[in-house]
Amino acid sequence: MSSNTSRREFLSTGLSAGLALPVLGATSAMALDPQSAKAAVPAKLDYRILGRTGLKVTTVGMGCMITSDPSVITRAADLGINYFDTARGYQQGNNERMVAAALGARRKDVIISTKSHAPSKEELQKHLETSLRELNTDYIDIWFLHGKGSPDEIADDLIEVQQQAKKQGKVRFTGVSTHSGQQQLLPWMAQKGVFDVVLTGYNFTMGVDMDKAIEIAAKAGLGVVAMKVMAGGLRRMKPDDPAYKKLTQQGAMLAALKWVIKKPNIATTIPSITDMDQLDENLKAMSNPLSSSEEKILSAHLDAIRPLYCRMCGQCDGDCQKGLPVADVLRFLTYADGYGQFALGRERFMELSAEHKAVRCGDCDRCTVNCPHGVQVFQRMSRAQELFA
Amino acid sequence: MKAAAVLLSVLLTAGLVRAQVAQVALDCHFAPGWEASVPVRQYAADNLYDYKDGAADGYLSYGFARMTTIDCKSGVDMLTIDVSEMNDPDAAYGLFTANRDPRLPIAPIGMGGQIQPQSATFAKGIYYVEITEVADNPEADHSAVMQAFASGMSARLQGRETAPEALQWFPKENLDSVRLVPESVLGLKLLKRGYVAKYKQGQAFVVLEATPESAADVFKKLREHFDGAAPVQIDNEAFQAKEPYLDGICFFRKGRFIAGYANLPDATQAAALAANLAPRIP
Numbered sequence: 282m283s284s285n286t287s288r289r290e291f292l293s294t295g296l297s298a299g300l301a302l303p304v305l306g307a308t309s310a311m312a313l314d315p316q317s318a319k320a321a322v323p324a325k326l327d328y329r330i331l332g333r334t335g336l337k338v339t340t341v342g343m344g345c346m347i348t349s350d351p352s353v354i355t356r357a358a359d360l361g362i363n364y365f366d367t368a369r370g371y372q373q374g375n376n377e378r379m380v381a382a383a384l385g386a387r388r389k390d391v392i393i394s395t396k397s398h399a400p401s402k403e404e405l406q407k408h409l410e411t412s413l414r415e416l417n418t419d420y421i422d423i424w425f426l427h428g429k430g431s432p433d434e435i436a437d438d439l440i441e442v443q444q445q446a447k448k449q450g451k452v453r454f455t456g457v458s459t460h461s462g463q464q465q466l467l468p469w470m471a472q473k474g475v476f477d478v479v480l481t482g483y484n485f486t487m488g489v490d491m492d493k494a495i496e497i498a499a500k501a502g503l504g505v506v507a508m509k510v511m512a513g514g515l516r517r518m519k520p521d522d523p524a525y526k527k528l529t530q531q532g533a534m535l536a537a538l539k540w541v542i543k544k545p546n547i548a549t550t551i552p553s554i555t556d557m558d559q560l561d562e563n564l565k566a567m568s569n570p571l572s573s574s575e576e577k578i579l580s581a582h583l584d585a586i587r588p589l590y591c592r593m594c595g596q597c598d599g600d601c602q603k604g605l606p607v608a609d610v611l612r613f614l615t616y617a618d619g620y621g622q623f624a625l626g627r628e629r630f631m632e633l634s635a636e637h638k639a640v641r642c643g644d645c646d647r648c649t650v651n652c653p654h655g656v657q658v659f660q661r662m663s664r665a666q667e668l669f670a
Numbered sequence: 671m672k673a674a675a676v677l678l679s680v681l682l683t684a685g686l687v688r689a690q691v692a693q694v695a696l697d698c699h700f701a702p703g704w705e706a707s708v709p710v711r712q713y714a715a716d717n718l719y720d721y722k723d724g725a726a727d728g729y730l731s732y733g734f735a736r737m738t739t740i741d742c743k744s745g746v747d748m749l750t751i752d753v754s755e756m757n758d759p760d761a762a763y764g765l766f767t768a769n770r771d772p773r774l775p776i777a778p779i780g781m782g783g784q785i786q787p788q789s790a791t792f793a794k795g796i797y798y799v800e801i802t803e804v805a806d807n808p809e810a811d812h813s814a815v816m817q818a819f820a821s822g823m824s825a826r827l828q829g830r831e832t833a834p835e836a837l838q839w840f841p842k843e844n845l846d847s848v849r850l851v852p853e854s855v856l857g858l859k860l861l862k863r864g865y866v867a868k869y870k871q872g873q874a875f876v877v878l879e880a881t882p883e884s885a886a887d888v889f890k891k892l893r894e895h896f897d898g899a900a901p902v903q904i905d906n907e908a909f910q911a912k913e914p915y916l917d918g919i920c921f922f923r924k925g926r927f928i929a930g931y932a933n934l935p936d937a938t939q940a941a942a943l944a945a946n947l948a949p950r951i952p
Contacts, residue, residue, distance in 0.1 A: 347727045350857035350866075352915035359914075370725055373769040373791070398723075400804060407808040428723040460723055508724065553727055556854035615716050 325568035326361045331548040332504025334454045334477050336392055336422070338364045340542040341566050344508065344551035345380050346371050354383035357560050358391055364506075366480075366551040367416075368396040368427055369408045377415040388418055394480070394506075396427035396458050402438040409446055423478050424452040430462040432469045440475055454478055460509070467494040471501030482509035483547065485540045485579050488654075492544075499546035507550045510541040533582055536575035538566045588657040591615060597658075598651040603640045606633070607650050607658060614665040623668075630669035641666055696753060698742035700822035701815050707748065708741035731852045732765040733757035735796075747812070749803040751823065756796050759830045764850030766793035769800070772847035772868070780824050781833045790816040795829010839950045840867040840874055851875075856916060856932055860888055860895065864928075872917075872934040874947055879926045882906075889923045902941045905948050910937035920944040924951050 327340045342364030343357050354365065367380045377395060384391055395412050399405035405426075412421060424443060429435050435457060443455040456478030459466050463481050470476050479498050483491065484507075499505050511534050541550050554560050591611035601607050610630065617626035631638070641663075642648065648659040698704040711721075714736045718726040721739070729737070735755040742749050756762040763781050769791055776782045780799075783792025787810070788803040801819045803812055837848050846868040855861035855877050864877035879885035889907060893899050896911040896919075908922035908930075920940035921930040929947060931940040 344724070346724050347731050348857075349851050349854040353857040356857075356915050368724065372725075372728060373771065373789075375768065375770075375772070403806075403808050404804065458723070460719060553724075555731075556857045556859045558854075558859040612717065 324360050324564045327542070327567045329548045330504075331506070332478060332499065333502035334423070334504050336454075336504070338392060338504075338549040339567070340547075340549055341538065341563050342366060342506070342549045342551045343560075344553040345376060347553050347555050348376075348379065349555050351379050351383035353554060353557055353560055354380060356557065357554065358384055358387055360560070360564060362564075363390065364392045364394070364549050364551065366394045366506075366508075368398075368425075369412050370396075370398050370427070374411065374415050377412060381415060381417040385417060392422040393418070394423035394425060394456075394478075395421055396425035396480075398427045399439075402442050405439055405442045409442070409451060413451060420450060421452050423454045423456055425456045425458040425478070425480055427458050429457050429459050429466065431465060444475065454504075456480060456504075456506075458508070464490050464494045467498040467503075471497050471503060474501070476503060478504040478506060480506045480508055480551070483507040483541060483544075484510050485537055486583060486654075492546075495544075495546050504548050505546055507541050507544075507547045510550045510552055511537045532575065533578050535562055535566060536571060536579050538563060539569075539571035539575060540579055542566055543571050588655060589661070591652070591656055591661075596653050598653060599649045602645065602649050603637075605637055605640055605662065607662065609633075610665050611656065611658075611661055613669065614661055617668060626665075627669045630665065638670055695826060696738055696740045696751060698740065698751075701744075701818040703744040704742045704749075704815075705744070706740055707743035711739045713737045713739070728768065729754060729765065732768070732850070733761035733852070746806040747803060749801060749815075749819070751819065752800040752802075753823070753827075754798040754800075756798055759793070759795050760834050760850065761852075762793040762796050762798040763834055764852060765798045766791060767847070767849035770847075772849075777820075779820050780827070780829075780831055783820055783824075785813055785816050785820060787811040787813050788816070790820040792820055792824060794824055794827045794831060797827050797829060799823050799827075834865075836865045836876055836878075839876060839947070840865070841946065841950070844870040846870065858892075858895070860891055861928065872931055872940070872943070874931050874943070875929060876951060877928040879928060882925045885923055885926045885928055889921070889928055892921055892928070900937070902944075904941070904945050908941070908944065910941045912937050922948060924948055927951055 328337045329340055330336070331338045339362050341362060343354065343362050343366065345354055345365055345367045348354055358365075365380060365384065367376045369377065371377070380393065384393065393416060395416065397405055397408040397412070399408045409424070413419070424446065426435060426439055426443070443452065446452040447455060454477035456476050457466070457470060458480035460482050467479060467481065470479055481495070483495065495505055538550060538552055541547055552563055554563060591608060597607055610633075613626040613629040617623040642659055643663060650658045652658055696710050698706045713721050715730060715734060718729060718734065718737065721737070722729065733756050735757060737752055737754045739750060739752050742751065754762070754765065756765060759781065766782060770776070770784050771786070774784055774786070777785050777792070779792040780794025781792075783790065788805055788808070790801040792799050799820070801816060801823070803816065805812060834850075840848055848865055848867045850863070851866050852863055855864045855866060855875055861875075861877045864875055867874040879888060886906075893909055896909070896913060899909040899911045902908045902910050902920065904920075904922035905924040906922070908920065910918070910920040912918050916932040918934040918937040918940045919930065919932040920937060920943070921928060922944050929944070929951060931943045931947070934940040934943070
């Protein structure tokens with residue numbers, strides 16, 4: 282089956298997931314907002330069990346990477362969020378220090394995950410000791426190998442360091458974080474049997490193949506934590522992008538978060554939370570389920586971005602009969618159309634061979650490249666040639 | 671027609687700026703024995719995630735344009751040079767302040783830098799540079815190599831070498847560090863962008879608004895946000911308050927700046943410190 286998420290599939294998966302609620306192991310509770318009398322609205326909390334770890338986690342956790350002030354993290358914990366994510370590499374360690382400062386008094390009540398990019402055993406061991414020191418803790422709840430895209434990147438000696446740290450009590454559970462290659466990586470992790478948790482990019486733009494990979498992981502007992510739940514959010518969009526205004530006005534970001542937590546195989550999510558407003562907004566995802574109008578907003582957004590933006594998934598169906606590197610040219614076009622970097626897009630285009638620069642898609646009878654996600658390859662390539670050549 | 675001409679002019683200007691930027695030469699010849707192991711690569715806002723994963727958000731929040739990267743090798747030791755082009759020098763310095771270790775001193779490289787045993791960072795002009803070594807021995811001290819690479823790279827980059835003026839506004843006594851917060855200062859969405867100075871006790875802040883009018887508008891909303899805000903006399907307008915997460919706090923407005931102190935045991939103390947900060951802001 283194609284990994285394409287059609288409008289029909291999108292709506293049907295959303296609705297069927299809705300019928301599946303409440304999920305097994307899910308419970309809920311209420312927490313009072315202590316910020317001020319004006320904002321003292323009870324926040325409903327939903328919990329799930331994080332796979333074989335047995336940890337009871339709120340379905341909305343907190344990505345602390347771009348949090349602007351430690352007070353936001355402290356308040357999130359006060360409101361009942363119990364899963365907090367950071368990484369050794371975020372702001373050269375300053376982010377781990379911020380998390381420690383914000384959660385120090387309630388360390389035992391919360392779950393802290395951190396990650397390491399270290400490529401060698403020695404470096405990984407060093408990172409663990411540094412993370413423990415910077416987080417001001419005796420143990421890390423979940424320790425991820427950071428940003429792995431395939432099993433080849435996960436050497437046995439890295440796994441050994443994780444397992445040893447577990448035996449020493451420095452780490453409670455281990456895992457891998459991944460931004461790409463999940464369809465290969467997740468089944469491999471499930472089969473490998475040495476990991477407890479997987480942290481994976483997952484959002485409404487992804488297709489059924491991704492759902493299958495996550496299902497395999499969850500069935501094998503891996504706790505699944507979702508990141509990139511807002512599909513890149515607004516940060517990569519220009520404020521003058523028509524979609525920007527539409528998304529902010531329609532509440533698409535909250536809808537995107539709700540869409541993910543509606544999936545029963547996802548235990549928790551770690552949307553990046555910058556400030557108190559975002560925290561309050563994300564908390565709503567636990568108190569109000571995804572509505573049909575929100576599903577329509579996401580569906581419309583999916584339809585809007587599908588013909589334009591290459592997801593760089595590497596799954597182009599068919600090759601260009603004139604040998605054009607289609608995914609590359611689509612990326613150059615995204616520099617110009619998506620991010621206003623015309624010069625960069627043109628610069629990259631001009632690095633193509635003379636033969637490729639001379640190709641005009643209009644000269645072909647038909648395009649032999651199809652995008653499984655619905656990018657209109659012929660139209661987009663023609664636009665790139667018109668803009669850059 | 672006029673709009674098309676303006677658009678063309680913007681595109682041409684952007685092209686010229688980028689053409690100048692693209693001339694930055696990146697290689698590994700800053701210390702004996704170092705050679706490129708992986709050719710120069712470039713990342714833009716849309717694919718920075720491919721390289722930096724979740725950390726990409728940090729770059730983007732400060733106003734990231736693009737990054738040029740090279741991997742270098744000397745025997746078994748490897749290092750990576752990342753040169754980020756930011757939208758303006760303040761953004762480059764801001765990213766440096768977000769990533770620097772506040773417990774270590776700032777070195778005189780460009781607008782400011784830091785040299786550590788296996789890493790170096792600095793900001794100069796619109797550039798923020800990170801040099802990260804993956805040494806065979808994680809405990810090895812390669813500060814001299816880091817210094818050589820940082821100095822060599824700095825010499826190749828054009829741009830401002832003085833830190834943003836706002837840093838001088840904060841009193842030096844008991845000051846830990848100053849950083850640029852790119853959005854939501856103090857965790858408040860209303861306060862879009864500003865400098866936060868961390869002290870042994872509490873923190874001072876200066877938020878940068880575009881005009882006195884927009885600052886007044888934000889200030890009005892800010893006062894409404896805090897229950898029990900009590901007026902005090904500092905510059906154009908001011909109030910003090912106490913709340914669970916920012917503790918004793920005082921905000922004042924001076925022209926287009928909104929500034930003050932937070933996280934002090936009581937609001938009166940915050941107001942007293944704010945009154946001392948006000949005359950230091952132009």
